[in-house]
Amino acid sequence: MEEGNWILATVIRAVALGTPILWGTLGEITAERSGVINLGVEGMMILGALAAFVVAHLTGQPTAGLVVAAAVGGAAALLHAFISITLRANQYVSGLALTMFGLGLAGLLGRGWEGRPLLDTLPEISALTYAGLGVAVALWVVFYHTRWGIVLRSVGEMPAAADALGVNVALVRYLAVAFGGVMAGAAGAFLSLAYRPAWTEGMTAGMGWIVIAIAIFAAWDPLRAVAGALLFGALFHLSFRLQAWVAPELLKMMPFAFTILALAATAGGRRGLGAPEALGTPYVTGER
Amino acid sequence: MRRIYLVLALVLVAGLAAPGAAQQKLKAGFIYVGPIGDYGWTHAHDEGRRLAQQRLPWLETIYVESVPEGQVEPFIERMIQQGARVVFTTSFGFMDGTLAAARRYPNHIFAHASGFKRNRNMATYMADFYQVYYLNGLMAGALTKTGRTAYVGAFPIPEVKRHLNAFALGVRAVNPQATVHVRWIFEWFNPAAAKEATEALIAAGADVFAFTEDSPTVVQVAARRNLPSFGHYSPMQKFAPRHVVSGQLVHWDRIYIDFLSKVYAGRYTADNLADVDYWWLLAEKAVELGGEPGVPVNPVFRTALQAARVNTPDLGRISVYDLVMRRLAQMATPQMTFDPFTGPIRDRKGTLRAPAGKRLTVAELTSMEWAAPGVVGPWPKEP
Numbered sequence: 044m045e046e047g048n049w050i051l052a053t054v055i056r057a058v059a060l061g062t063p064i065l066w067g068t069l070g071e072i073t074a075e076r077s078g079v080i081n082l083g084v085e086g087m088m089i090l091g092a093l094a095a096f097v098v099a100h101l102t103g104q105p106t107a108g109l110v111v112a113a114a115v116g117g118a119a120a121l122l123h124a125f126i127s128i129t130l131r132a133n134q135y136v137s138g139l140a141l142t143m144f145g146l147g148l149a150g151l152l153g154r155g156w157e158g159r160p161l162l163d164t165l166p167e168i169s170a171l172t173y174a175g176l177g178v179a180v181a182l183w184v185v186f187y188h189t190r191w192g193i194v195l196r197s198v199g200e201m202p203a204a205a206d207a208l209g210v211n212v213a214l215v216r217y218l219a220v221a222f223g224g225v226m227a228g229a230a231g232a233f234l235s236l237a238y239r240p241a242w243t244e245g246m247t248a249g250m251g252w253i254v255i256a257i258a259i260f261a262a263w264d265p266l267r268a269v270a271g272a273l274l275f276g277a278l279f280h281l282s283f284r285l286q287a288w289v290a291p292e293l294l295k296m297m298p299f300a301f302t303i304l305a306l307a308a309t310a311g312g313r314r315g316l317g318a319p320e321a322l323g324t325p326y327v328t329g330e331r
Numbered sequence: 332m333r334r335i336y337l338v339l340a341l342v343l344v345a346g347l348a349a350p351g352a353a354q355q356k357l358k359a360g361f362i363y364v365g366p367i368g369d370y371g372w373t374h375a376h377d378e379g380r381r382l383a384q385q386r387l388p389w390l391e392t393i394y395v396e397s398v399p400e401g402q403v404e405p406f407i408e409r410m411i412q413q414g415a416r417v418v419f420t421t422s423f424g425f426m427d428g429t430l431a432a433a434r435r436y437p438n439h440i441f442a443h444a445s446g447f448k449r450n451r452n453m454a455t456y457m458a459d460f461y462q463v464y465y466l467n468g469l470m471a472g473a474l475t476k477t478g479r480t481a482y483v484g485a486f487p488i489p490e491v492k493r494h495l496n497a498f499a500l501g502v503r504a505v506n507p508q509a510t511v512h513v514r515w516i517f518e519w520f521n522p523a524a525a526k527e528a529t530e531a532l533i534a535a536g537a538d539v540f541a542f543t544e545d546s547p548t549v550v551q552v553a554a555r556r557n558l559p560s561f562g563h564y565s566p567m568q569k570f571a572p573r574h575v576v577s578g579q580l581v582h583w584d585r586i587y588i589d590f591l592s593k594v595y596a597g598r599y600t601a602d603n604l605a606d607v608d609y610w611w612l613l614a615e616k617a618v619e620l621g622g623e624p625g626v627p628v629n630p631v632f633r634t635a636l637q638a639a640r641v642n643t644p645d646l647g648r649i650s651v652y653d654l655v656m657r658r659l660a661q662m663a664t665p666q667m668t669f670d671p672f673t674g675p676i677r678d679r680k681g682t683l684r685a686p687a688g689k690r691l692t693v694a695e696l697t698s699m700e701w702a703a704p705g706v707v708g709p710w711p712k713e714p
Contacts, residue, residue, distance in 0.1 A: 052534050056527060150366050157370040158547075160570045239522045241570065243546050244368030248521045279523070283514050283531035291487075291515045291709045 053277050053284075059167045061276030063088075063230040063238060065175045067254035068261065068268040069182055070226025074120075076186065076263055077219035078199035078321040082138030083123050085251025086145020087224050091116040091231025093149040096242040097156060099235075105165045109232045116228015117221045119145060124220040128213050131325035142251065150244045157243050165237040171229075175269075178226075182265040195219060199319035202326040212326050227251070256299075260306035263319065267306065275302045357417065357595050359383075360410035361394040362403060364422035369520060370565050371545025376421045376444075379583025386588055389595060400424025407432040411439060417594055419587070420444065429453060438601050440594055445490070447697065449608065452601035456586050456609035458617035459490075461497040461696065462662045463579040464541065465671035466620050466655050467561045468501020468511075470576050471539040473639035473651040474559050474632065475502075478509045481537035483528045483549050485519050487711040489699045491543050496703035497671050498541050503705045505641050505651055512537050513708035520545040526552050533558070539576075550575055559632065561622070568622030568629060575622040576632045585617045610693050613662045620659055627659065628652065672696060679704045682714075 067084055074081045081087075091112035099108030119141060126137040165171065186192040197205040198215045206212050234250070235242055257275065261267035278298035285294055361380050365373035373396060384392050393413060398406050403425040407418055411432075417440045420429045426446035433441045433453040441453040449455055471480045480502050484491050499511040512532055516524035525548040529540065533556055540560035542549040547570040553560040554571035562568060562578025586609050593599040599607065611617035620627040628636065636652035643649060646657060661669035674685030678701035685691050691699075702710045 048534070052530075056530055060523060060527065150368055153368055157368045157374065158565055158569075160547075234522075239526055239546070239548050239551060241547055241551065243370050243520075243522065244366040245520065246522055246546070248518075248523060250523065280527045280530060283516075283524075283528040284534060286514050286531070286709050287512075287535065287707075290711075291517070292711065295517055 049284075053280060055168065056280035057273045057277035058172055059238065059276065060279055061272040062172045062175050063233040063250065064254055064257065064275060065179065065269060065272035066171075066226045066230035066233065067251065068257045068272055069175070069178055069265055070223035070230075071254055071258040072261070072263050072265060072268055073182065073195075073226075074220045074223035075258060075322055076195050076199045076319055077216045078202060078319055078324065078326070079124070079127060079216050079220050080134050080138060080323050081120065081123055081141070081220060081223055082135060082255060083119065083141025083145065083251075084223075084227050084254045085247055085249070086142040086149075087116045087119045087227035088145075088231035088234070088251050088254075089149045089245070089247045090119050090145045091228030092235040092246055093153045093156070093231075093242060094228070095232030096161065096235040096240075099163060100156070100159065100161055103163050105161075105163050105236045108236055109165070109171075109229060112228040112232035113225045114228070116231065117225040120220050120224020120227070121217070123224075124217045127325060128216045128220070131327060134323050134325070146245065153242055153244055157241075159242070161236070161240040164240040165233070167237050169237065171233055171237070179265040179269045186265065196319070199321055202321050206326070206328060212328075216326075227254075230254075253299075256303065257306070259318075260303050262306070262317075267309075271302055271306050274305060275299075278302060356389055356391045357387075357591065358391045358393065358413075358415045359417040359419065359591060360407075360413070360415035361392060362398050362406055362410070362418065362420045362425065363394060363396040364398060364400060364424065365396065365520065365545070367394075367396050369545050370547070371520065372564065373421070375564055375581045376419075376583050379585075379587045382584035383587040383591060386584070387591060387595070390591060398425075401428065403428035404432055407441075411436055416440060417442070417591065440599065440601050440604065442590060442604075449605050451603070451605045454590070454599070454604040454607035454609070456590065456611070458581050458583060458586060458609075458611050459493075459696075460579045460581075460618055461493050462613050462671060463618050463620050464494045464497040465501040466659055467541055467577055467579070468498040468503075469505050469651060469655050469658065470501075470628070470632070470636060471498070471541065471559075471561070472502035472505030472509050473636055473641070474576065475506065475509055475539045477536050477538045478506065479512055479535070479537040480509060480539045481512045481514075481529070481532035481535075481541070483525055483532065483540070483542035483544060484513055484515045485543040486517060487515055487709075489697055492702070492710075493696055493699045494543060495706065496699065496701075499703040499705045500671050500676070503703075504643075505639070505654070510705050510707045511703075513706060513710070515709065515711075516544060518544075522546045522548045525549055529553060547571075566621075566623045568626065572629075573631055575629055577620060577628050578622040580619040580621055580624060582617055582619060585615060586611055608693075612667075613659070614665050614667055616663075620655075628655065677704065678702055678714075679706055680713075 094115040095108035095112035098111045099105040127134040257271040261271045282294040363373040367377040421444045423445045429443045433450045514528040525544040529552040540553045547567045554574040568575040639651040672691040674689045675687040676685040
């Protein structure tokens with residue numbers, strides 16, 4: 044385990060920690076591409092983590108836990124969709140509320156599940172990891188090379204124009220937000236089934252916010268999200284490896300600062316850092 | 332004859348009614364810094380509260396969880412309005428808020444965990460692990476094959492440093508060449524950080540693990556690599572039955588029951604707490620050695636620990652298993668015939684911290700900033 048293995052070890056850790064971050068980020072990017080920001084990632088993730096753990100514990104089937112977690116994440120996201128799309132409430136407030144609601148509800152329902160070992164777990168580097176990379180590529184293709192992608196992006200950029208062309212803005216947004224929830228729920232499942240197979244209240248410990256930051260600094264690009272998630276995973280791990288030589292107080296900020304700097308510095312490409320034009324704005328038919 | 336029945340009936344009624352009238356309930360409030368589902372610090376305090384309530388029929392308890400440090404006063408006030416006569420605040424950061432409330436409510440009783448400020452109506456209490464960490468260190472020193480043990484630390488504060496140093500003293504008592512590699516995560520609870528810190532320590536060649544963090548993450552990560560570890564705070568042996576050697580367990584109920592009983596009996600009042608400081612260790616049974624209650628050493632490791640032999644100044648040549656049991660027995664007696672922080676102790680820079688034969692005082696233990704010999708890694712605020 045000496046220097047020769049540094050690179051390999053770091054890559055493995057980057058992939059392991061990067062997987063849940065990537066899943067969450069891809070979901071958030073999709074939702075934001077449709078013009079709906081969802082600050083409820085943390086809440087959806089933790090509900091997914093609890094659901095996955097409980098189902099896997101009861102059935103002995105971690106895969107069943109994963110599926111249920113995705114469904115729970117999607118359902119939680121529909122709550123945000125209903126409030127922010129149908130009721131046209133402030134997206135930021137609704138998302139924050141979802142985070143608080145998710146953390147609180149999971150804490151309440153999770154009572155008694157802490158301190159229980161899980162016998163049937165998922166491996167850390169697994170089909171989920173590759174699926175995350177696959178989804179990233181697929182989303183990139185869909186966003187930039189299919190009609191669906193044009194519809195999604197136009198709803199996020201100019202919903203009035205899309206509406207005029209006959210696109211059902213609300214439906215597209217609902218689907219995008221629900222997809223975001225499914226991905227966040229699955230990310231939570233990865234945490235409680237593979238990354239650290241156990242339930243503890245508050246176990247996401249802020250990962251939902253990292254996801255939102257990477258979604259923004261990846262400039263809403265699925266492939267850049269892969270780079271961001273892996274970079275964050277690698278730097279987070281290295282921040283502990285390097286403690287033997289560098290002051291730990293400095294290293295604590297490193298993964299956050301470097302990931303954001305790196306993503307921001309390389310964002311000057313063809314799409315730049317521009318957010319979807321209608322991001323955060325509820326759409327009202329006929330209004331501009 | 333009839334009159335006798337009447338008298339009997341009266342006595343019976345009086346007998347039934349009397350305890351009801353005399354039985355004044357005592358209401359105690361508990362203020363927690365974390366969620367009770369954390370399976371760590373707050374979980375353990377809440378277990379203590381529940382056991383006290385079960386054991387003491389006259390006790391009624393209320394609690395509030397996840398109270399931010401620095402905002403404790405309004406919560407104390409609400410508890411007093413709800414009728415609490417005793418309020419426990421269970422985080423170091425609640426110290427000044429509790430003191431302010433104690434001054435504002437001179438007739439109520441307060442007790443603050445892990446702090447050092449007291450008042451005539453405010454006591455302090457702590458169940459400390461340093462002796463248990465020393466015993467864990469003895470075992471770790473015997474079990475390491477690479478000579479590198481590991482410790483994932485929460486914050487570099489005196490409490491954690493004291494535990495880390497006790498662990499390191501134990502490791503070196505058995506294995507004078509061994510080292511304790513440290514990584515800090517700067518959080519009490521963060522599974523991802525605990526996980527990556529453990530991975531970093533594994534990559535650095537460490538092969539036995541102890542830690543301070545409120546989740547079984549370190550235990551789980553070590554077990555995946557087939558490496559032994561020591562549980563922290565809650566029973567964690569079940570998370571890795573073949574890899575958890577031992578660990579530290581807490582019994583806050585011992586302190587809560589003792590304190591509340593004395594309040595109920597009138598021995599503790601809102602006037603005589605200025606010198607009441609529970610600093611409870613193995614002897615008071617406020618802490619326990621083990622990864623599971625009643626199991627000081629996982630039987631899986633018994634043979635290995637019995638096979639490892641070591642020379643000691645006072646007990647001669649002895650197996651590490653027996654050494655652990657002897658030291659445990661010595662510290663579990665009220666006389667405490669052994670304490671890990673007994674001089675001569677020099678820190679890792681060579682400065683004398685305890686002269687030969689002298690034991691560190693509680694004040695010295697609770698303000699410890701130096702690093703014990705064998706500790707390798709960053710040590711913020713090292714003197």
